Amino acid sequence: MEHMEHGHRYDDILYRSRPVSVRHLPMSLRDRAAQFSPFAALSGHEEQINETARLTDGRVELSEEAQTELDRTQQWLLDHLFQQPTVSVTYFIPDSRKSGGAYQTVTGIVKGVDPCHRWLLLADGRRIAMDEVLLLKLCDAAEKAE
Incomplete structure (x- = not known):
């Protein structure tokens, strides 16, 4: 070595x-x-x-008064579909992974209302379940321009 x-x-x-x-x-x-x-x-x-x-929101239960107002607005939409009304809709989207979900607000032209299945159909193809709607508001001409 x-x-x-x-x-x-x-x-x-x-x-x-x-x-x-x-x-x-x-x-x-x-x-x-x-x-x-x-x-x-x-x-x-x-x-x-x-x-x-990740946080989720809970679903809000509508009061009887709010539900009556929602039904009244839905009926008005049915009667005035030919006018192509614009609405602002706040609705609940259930989370697919956990309990709860999130609220989303969209504005669009109403293309149709299905009172049997309780769907609201917007011109952009979005179909919203009326049972998930928290607030349905008709938009006036000034809001449509925005």
């Missing part, structure tokens, strides 16, 4: 070329780098925490 005496332990292999396997192709740099990428032991855990923390 004379190499160890002089402090040059690996001199015999230091300047040799790297061995190349005849069986295995060299790994691409991308695959080699992937071996050292961060490991996520709990994959999906952060998304689950974010989903749990």
Whole structure:
């Protein structure tokens, strides 16, 4: 072990070329780098925490007076569809992943009302369940211009 005496332990292999396997192709740099990428032991855990923390609104129960007013507005729309009235509708969208949901307000021209299935159809193709409507307001000419 004379190499160890002089402090040059690996001199015999230091300047040799790297061995190349005849069986295995060299790994691409991308695959080699992937071996050292961060490991996520709990994959999906952060998304689950974010989903749990996401807030939803509860559905508001309409008073009898508010329900009567909503029914009156719906009847007016049925009687005046030929005028293509513009309405502002605030309605509840149930959340598909957890209890509750969110309220959304849209404005559009009423194309149709289905009193049997209780649908409101807007000109943009949106179909809104009347059972989810919180507020249905007729828009006047000034609001239509906006």
